[in-house]
Amino acid sequence: MRGPRAQDRVLALDFIFAVAMLMMLVLGIRDDSRMYFEGALLMALFGFLGSSAMAKFLLRGEVIE
């Protein structure tokens, strides 16, 4: 996660979360398991929360105003 700016790092983290979620879904298909699906849902949720919180921090200097 290198990059000239902090925004690049946040974007990379967002993308890593998305790819990990896709990988969990594929593993769920492979293993015939529904549990992976819940993990993927949680990962999507926390990925969005994390990247939006960090972007908000970069925008304002604080997360909760």
Add this chain to the structure above:
Amino acid sequence: MMVVEALVALLLLASGAAALVAALGLLRLPDFFMRLHGPTKATTLGLGGILAASTIVFSVQDPGLSLHEVLITLFLFITAPASAHILAKSAMHDRVPFQGGQEDPLLHPANLVPESAGEYHAAGLDLPPPGEPLPGEES
């Protein structure tokens, strides 16, 4: 059954290709806004493919339609553009430079309409090469 498996495999391969394109775009595009643009679109595509494949697999296995995946699809189709939008906003707030070093998108030479370029020429000013500040815009 054979047809279903072939369809699922095709969907998974297409989504994997889309995710690969997204990763390459994130790695190699020249400025931040292009890097933001690549993965957001391609991830949405890859996500749609893999979730469709998962829906097909679980719908065929168990009786009845499996619609859990639609939940993730809906959630991510709403949130992915939102987070990309906040990121782009924070990048513009921080004056992350565009390709060629311009900070203000409206002053980027590519965004100058031909009429204003003509005005520049009429005033005896030539448009600077990309990366140089425009006339009237210091440093």
